[in-house]
Amino acid sequence: MPVNLDDPRVKRTRQLLLQSFMDLLEQKKSIYSISVQDIASHATVNRATFYAHFQDKYAFLECWMSDKFRKIVEMRLPDYTLTGTGDLRTLIQVTFEFLARLRKYMTPGDVQFEPMFEVAIQKEIERLLLRWLREKERVQASVAEEMIETTAEVISWGIFGSAVQWSRNPGQRTAEAMTRDVLAVATTVLEPVI
Structure with missing residues (x-):
């Protein structure tokens, strides 16, 4: 039940x-x-x-990871909402920092949980973006819901995928440089929607 x-x-x-x-x-x-x-x-x-x-330990761990990520984001975005590109920058930066810290605590036995954690974090990013874009759409009323959903999905995977790749080898570039570049790409993708 x-x-x-x-x-x-x-x-x-x-x-x-x-x-x-x-x-x-x-x-x-x-x-x-x-x-x-x-x-x-x-x-x-x-x-x-x-x-x-x-349902099982995996469902629990997915909930735990979403909860951890959400709490970290809420510390930097108190209303847990995006209102502009400044907040989007913060979300990108938090994602990079969070994944770098998470990787430090993972043991070789924990690697099996990594894909589940990744999906949980990506879904949280997507939820935030979707809420923001839908709010923007209420003001504009010109973009189809499918386009909003696709945009949120593409940007969330772009942010998350970049952060995952960077966290695996953070010595090549700083988190700040990556945040700047990912934000530039994200705002370009967002342009038709916002």
């Missing part, structure tokens, strides 16, 4: 599970080595409660 994500009890339990996982990670455990039982035990809930909220 699906849980109501707006229910305060559900929110508290999910936050408890996410915090439990963070606590276990801080104890120098790898993502791979932390089991559902470990998370549930540390959160003082049973496994059935965990599975009432998440």
